[in-house]
Amino acid sequence: MNFFERQLEVRRASARLVWLFTLAVVVIVALVDFAVWAGFRLWERQAGSAVWILVVAGVLTVLVIGLTSWIRTLLLRRGGGGKVATSLGGVPVSPDTPDPNLRRLRNVVEEIAIASGMPVPQLYVLPNEPGINAFAAGWTPGDAAIAVTQGALDRLSRDELQGVIAHEFSHVVNGDMRLNIRLMGVLTGILGLALLGRILLPRGGGRRQAGSLGPLVLPALVAVIAGYVGVVIGRLIKAGVSRQREFLADASAVQFTRQTEGLAGALKKIAGLPTGSRLHTAKAEDVSHMLFGESRKFSSLFATHPPLVRRIQLLDPAFDPRELDQLSSRWAAAPPSGMDEDRALGLTTAAAPAPGPVRAPADAVVASIGNPAAGSFGHAGGLLRCIPEDVQARARRADSVVPVILGLLLSGHPQIRTGQHQLLTARLGRPLADAAWREGDALRGLDPAVRLPLTELAFPALRQRPQQELQAVAAVLHELVRIDGKVDVFEYCLSALLVRDLSEAAHHRPPWPVRRTSLRQAAPSVAALFAVVAAVGHRDPAAAAAAFRAGLARVLPGAPIPFQPPGQAWQALDAAWPVLDGLPGPDKALLVDGLTTVITNDGVLGVAESELLRTVCAMVHCPLPPLATVGLGQPLPPRGQQHPQQSSGVFGVR
Structure with missing residues (x-):
């Protein structure tokens, strides 16, 4: 099942949820009416x-259920995944934590995020939970937390x-x-009725209080009974x-990691250890459906x-369930330690070699959307x-992340850079402008292929x-990169992605109204x-055509x-996103297929083309893993000199 098929399956599951919820409400209303009638x-x-x-x-029953559901969903949506994590006792993982376990977790999450083409989510640990479990929460990838x-x-x-993390990323x-x-x-x-009934039922105070609340006792009992019937229905849903x-x-x-042993090993440890995947928090029931493993024992009818x-x-067809007894006995005497197992395998210091340049056939690119290829994790x-490492450290810290992002966009041309500094001073203040200037100097020699991954790494700190500051930064980005009337590919990609991600993190929607359309209706936007992209990747006009x-x-x-x-490429692309994002899944797959055909028509995938391809996929919500390019490992030329794989008169590269 590819990304687009999985998206369709999720939409079908959402539709089933609506029908099940409607059926549950009908059953509860019928039960309430019967109780009132009797x-x-x-x-x-x-x-x-x-x-x-x-x-x-x-x-009244429908209003209680509907309003409670709406308010709860609204609060969860506004709080993002971090609110769900903190409600269960989650503690944010510090970017400069000395704990080797937490550093290992952060590295794994960052690699998987970059390998899958997704923003790096916020990280939390549940320190008081000895069981093996995990969850991902959020309304969009921009406000996700793991x-x-x-x-x-x-x-x-x-x-x-x-x-486990790859499971949650899926x-x-x-x-x-x-x-x-x-x-x-x-x-x-659905549970709202039970809560309302418990509030209305008399508590203590003797006969006098109970008698004074007598008229409310019957409705309260009806609400409690109906509510707990709703509990049963909710668990079934x-x-x-x-x-x-x-x-x-x-x-x-398994598709993400290209190996089954890790996931199967985690499940075996859940089955073989006495703590299993249980959670002690009283709110475990609320999130049982989003956990990696069961939070508590349920009958098979109610198991999530x-x-x-x-x-x-x-995952392991040769597995014999009797092995669990042996594992349980062994682990009862000596509980497993993940870090010790890594040291025994030499994984604490091992480093995969950096990947070399590869070609990217159109069908392989489409297949890799939402589904990283075998080398994606090594590549990430x-x-x-x-x-x-010092750049990574500054990108992970909230107090230094904004200058890092702005420093990536500062020009190497002295006159242009001075104008950018004046703009930042006027809009964001002199200290921030000066910090961005220093970061611009520090980032000048950064490999071109890692600039967008660096912004993905910085996103949790940016959030x-x-x-108010993020809105001001988003507002100044367009002016910053267009200050001289020219925009290069990276400047456009970074500014467009940041504006979109910040909008989705804050408002849970892209910064444009999505219009449902078809490829035929979207033909002008597709052509633009x-x-x-053809002009970006091909110097020869005939080859571009x-x-x-x-x-x-x-x-x-x-x-x-x-x-x-188009004469102004960024304007044409800005106008295209609301249209292209409204395409159905199969049409988006065809769009990416055609786009990759344009890029690879000359058999070369350059850095600028790779950045633009990933940006297009991100803007239409098709996460694409990073692709190895001919530019990987080449030093970044000074601004003002054209990178050999970044030639485009359309964007006006400087």
Whole structure:
């Protein structure tokens, strides 16, 4: 199942959730009406009066459920994944933590995020949970958070931790997180009646108080009974929605990591250790459907996860369940230590070699969307190692991340750079402008291929800055890169991605209204995009025209659209995003296929082309892993000299 098929499956699951919620509400309303009919002996009243009472009871029930669900969903959406993590006792992972377990976790998460083409999520650890578990929460990838238990950090090896994190990333990539948040909101609404009933029931105070509240006792009891029937229905809904998605997430994790031993090993440790995957927090029930493993024992009817043995056997067909008894006995005498296992394998110091240049066929690029290829993790690790450690440290800290981002966009031309500094001073203040100037000097020699990964690395720290400051930074980005009337590919990619990611982190939607459309309706936008990309990647106009026609033939065969690169590329692209983002999944796959055909028509994938391809995919919400390019490892030329793989008169490279 590829990315677009998984997206379709998530939409189907969302539709099932709506129907199940509607069915649950109907059942609860019927139960309430029956209790009201029996409790108030409505058969003794006139028909019109009885019907009116039942209608009022039903409407009040729907209002309680609907309002509770809406308010809960709204609060979860506004708080992002971090709010869910902190509500369970999660503690943010400091970017400069000395704890080797936490550094290993951070490295694994960053590698998987960059390898999968997603923003790096916020990281949390549940320090008081000895069980092995994890979850991903958030409304969009821009506000996502991943939390792991202390037990997972202590007991899992690096490969096993990578398998668990890859499992959670599949929920981020495939859109399961939003479904999980909706499910939390829906179930809160169903439980709302039970909470209301418990509030209305008299508590203590003797007969006098109970007597004074007598008229409320019957409605309260009805609400409690209906609410706890809702609990049963809610658990059935969670089980029905969640189980199959866990199988898909396991399969996606294997596709992500290209190995089954890590994920299977983590599941074996859950099955063989006495703490298992249990959570002690009282709110475990709220998030049981989004966890890596079951938070507590449930009957098979209410279980939100498939049986552990079944999950292990799908990953390791030769697994014999009797092995768990041997593992349990061994671990009872000496509990496993993930760090010790890594040291025994030499993984604490091992480093994969940086990848070399490769070609990127169109079908391989489309297949890798939401599904990193075999070398993606090694490639991501190589990219991270190309970034100096002091630069990584500043990008991870909230107090220094903004100058790092702005420093990437400062020109090497003295006059232009002075104008940029004056603009930053006027808009953001002299101290920040000076810090950005210093970062510009420090980042001048950075490898061109790691600039966008550096911004992904910086995103968690960027989200910690005050919202007002982020709005000011987003507002100044366009002016900063257009100050001389010219914009190069990297400047456009960085500014466009930052504006989009900041909008989704703050408002949970892109900075444009998405318009549902088709490829035929979007033909002008498709042609403008292909013309820009063809001009970026081909110096020879004839070669650019040939690449344009080759890509267009894949997407819009027979369309009589001439090759006409727009005069202002960034304006054409800005106008195209709302249209292209509104394409259905299969059309987006075809768009990426055609775009890759344009780029690889000359058999070369340059740094600028790779940055632009990843930006286009990100803007239309198709996460693309980083691609090895011919520019990897080449030093960044001074601004004012053209990089050999970044030639474009369309963008006006300086």
